[in-house]
Amino acid sequence: MKNDNSFQVVVIGAGLAGLSSAYELTKAGKKVLLVEQWDNVGGLARTIDVNGFRFDTGPHRWYTKNDMVNNWMLRLMNKEIIKVPRLTRIYFDNKFFHYPIQIKSTILGMGILKTSLAVFDYLLVQLKSLVKKREAVTIEEGYIDQFGRTLYEMFFRRYTEKLWGRSCRQISSDWLGQRSRGFNIGTVIKNTLFNKEKVVSFIDEFSYPRQGIGRIAERLAKGVIKGGGKILLNSPVVKVSHRQGKIASVTVNNGKSRKEINSRQFISTMAISDLIKALHPPPPATILNVNRKCQYRDEVQVVLFINKTHITKDTWIYVHSLDLPFIRFMEMDNWSKSLSPKGCTSIVFEIACNYGDNIWQKKDAELVELVTGKFISEFKLITRENIIGSYVHRVPKEYPVYHLRYRQDLKILKKYLHRFVNLQIAGRNGIFRYNNMDHSIEMGLYAAWNIIEGSRKFDIESVNIEREYLEEKKVKVSFPELPEDQYVEEKKN
Numbered sequence: 001m002k003n004d005n006s007f008q009v010v011v012i013g014a015g016l017a018g019l020s021s022a023y024e025l026t027k028a029g030k031k032v033l034l035v036e037q038w039d040n041v042g043g044l045a046r047t048i049d050v051n052g053f054r055f056d057t058g059p060h061r062w063y064t065k066n067d068m069v070n071n072w073m074l075r076l077m078n079k080e081i082i083k084v085p086r087l088t089r090i091y092f093d094n095k096f097f098h099y100p101i102q103i104k105s106t107i108l109g110m111g112i113l114k115t116s117l118a119v120f121d122y123l124l125v126q127l128k129s130l131v132k133k134r135e136a137v138t139i140e141e142g143y144i145d146q147f148g149r150t151l152y153e154m155f156f157r158r159y160t161e162k163l164w165g166r167s168c169r170q171i172s173s174d175w176l177g178q179r180s181r182g183f184n185i186g187t188v189i190k191n192t193l194f195n196k197e198k199v200v201s202f203i204d205e206f207s208y209p210r211q212g213i214g215r216i217a218e219r220l221a222k223g224v225i226k227g228g229g230k231i232l233l234n235s236p237v238v239k240v241s242h243r244q245g246k247i248a249s250v251t252v253n254n255g256k257s258r259k260e261i262n263s264r265q266f267i268s269t270m271a272i273s274d275l276i277k278a279l280h281p282p283p284p285a286t287i288l289n290v291n292r293k294c295q296y297r298d299e300v301q302v303v304l305f306i307n308k309t310h311i312t313k314d315t316w317i318y319v320h321s322l323d324l325p326f327i328r329f330m331e332m333d334n335w336s337k338s339l340s341p342k343g344c345t346s347i348v349f350e351i352a353c354n355y356g357d358n359i360w361q362k363k364d365a366e367l368v369e370l371v372t373g374k375f376i377s378e379f380k381l382i383t384r385e386n387i388i389g390s391y392v393h394r395v396p397k398e399y400p401v402y403h404l405r406y407r408q409d410l411k412i413l414k415k416y417l418h419r420f421v422n423l424q425i426a427g428r429n430g431i432f433r434y435n436n437m438d439h440s441i442e443m444g445l446y447a448a449w450n451i452i453e454g455s456r457k458f459d460i461e462s463v464n465i466e467r468e469y470l471e472e473k474k475v476k477v478s479f480p481e482l483p484e485d486q487y488v489e490e491k492k493n
């Protein structure tokens with residue numbers, strides 16, 4: 001076992017949070033080592049290239065209400081950012097509905113009877129809330145409070161349960177809060193009647209790197225190396241040793257050898273539950289018991305390469321039907337025409353599952369056949385002759401599951417970790433919060449700046465808990481500070 005003593009900061013995890021930290025730290029002249037378990041950087045926000053087909057690991061649109069983070073990203077990406085027109089729909093009972101909900105298409109799709117019932121239900125909920133305001137505990141209560149029971153049953157219950165693989169009564173309403181805070185029938189009506197005042201839920205375009213979302217991570221990694229930092233791939237952290245209230249070292253195991261790495265400071269973006277498990281000496285049994293309750297939802301992604309372009313007009317489509325195995329699919333052509341070889345496109349299908357379950361363990365060929373058969377027969381957009389290749393990959397820990405008492409449980413775990421004065425935790429699974437990319441980047445920046453400043457000035461825990469939902473930000477100026485010519489517009493064919 002080799003011991004390496006030469007680093008000032010070890011960052012665990014080369015997702016956007018860890019990369020942003022390492023990037024800022026190397027820029028400030030710190031000696032940084034970034035350790036990553038996989039063979040490439042980007043974590044959940046990667047772009048994979050197979051024979052000239054570039055596709056993302058799930059639909060990733062860039063939007064942030066934080067101008068500092070937006071400008072930071074734009075400076076990093078320079079001229080690579082394009083604006084992509086957005087069309088998102090829900091496929092439900094053989095019909096397409098616009099998402100976010102649009103009144104006209106919803107009434108047409110639902111029919112007048114169901115629409116009347118939905119309006120009645122919604123008004124009932126509003127009246128009830130005037131008499132007695134309740135604090136929604138479960139996601140079911142949260143949806144009903146925002147939309148009424150009819151719309152909840154129609155648009156939200158089935159999809160949410162398909163995504164999480166558990167009942168809406170077993171998931172905390174906080175998830176809904178972070179996903180669609182403040183978005184309710186009121187905002188839908190306001191948007192329909194006064195759509196000059198744009199609400200971002202309804203924005204019809206977003207920012208995106210022309211060559212795929214993974215370009216952000218690729219550019220950050222390049223910056224880290226250029227700044228003198230080191231990135232160690234294929235190196236899962238298996239042990240985090242501590243003594244006298246400080247982290248002393250991390251041990252990585254690449255399957256062939258183990259290596260212990262010492263450092264003065266540590267930033268961890270690996271899943272909080274894995275960090276707790278890796279601690280040595282181990283935490284007390286009470287902590288380990290609480291830790292077991294933190295679970296994640298995983299995903300298998302199947303990609304079909306097609307010898308046609310724009311077979312759909314959507315950026316992504318949510319699929320509610322339980323007969324179809326996938327929860328969502330996206331066509332890369334509708335994000336950027338630079339992502340596929342000429343005359344071709346690719347479609348990424350997401351199947352939510354749990355690590356090691358039936359779906360996770362299926363052979364790649366079985367998964368491709370499952371998706372192909374169902375997609376062709378249901379949508380009739382392509383034939384088998386149009387499919388010129390496929391790819392399957394499995395993504396563990398895509399979503400932290402907000403179980404009902406998760407807030408109290410996390411408080412216990414974080415209190416325990418706070419005893420280590422040279423450890424900061426950040427990132428989506430790192431602090432167990434349903435982050436978007438901008439939140440993870442902001443957390444990564446804060447962790448780095450705290451080390452550079454020599455004090456814990458920046459509060460990582462404050463990121464992504466604001467009460468005002470990001471999608472409700474009024475769009476005034478898209479990109480302040482940078483001149484217009486830095487943006488390249490790209491239109492759909």
Ligand SMILES: Cc1cc2nc3c(=O)[nH]c(=O)nc-3n(C[C@H](O)[C@H](O)[C@H](O)COP(=O)(O)OP(=O)(O)OC[C@H]3O[C@@H](n4cnc5c(N)ncnc54)[C@H](O)[C@@H]3O)c2cc1C
Nearest residue numbers: 013015016017037043044058060061237270427428436437
């Ligand atoms: C399907 C999907 C769609 C999304 N869509 C959007 C969107 O439209 N817009 C948006 O802004 N955000 C979106 N997000 C969220 C976004 O992907 C994440 O917020 C962001 O990528 C998280 O970055 P991170 O660095 O915090 O975590 P991660 O990306 O999870 O990075 C953590 C890294 O740590 C590594 N690691 C873990 N354990 C170890 C270990 N023991 N040793 C070494 N390394 C380890 C992992 O391999 C990983 O690379 C989406 C996420 C998903 C899953």
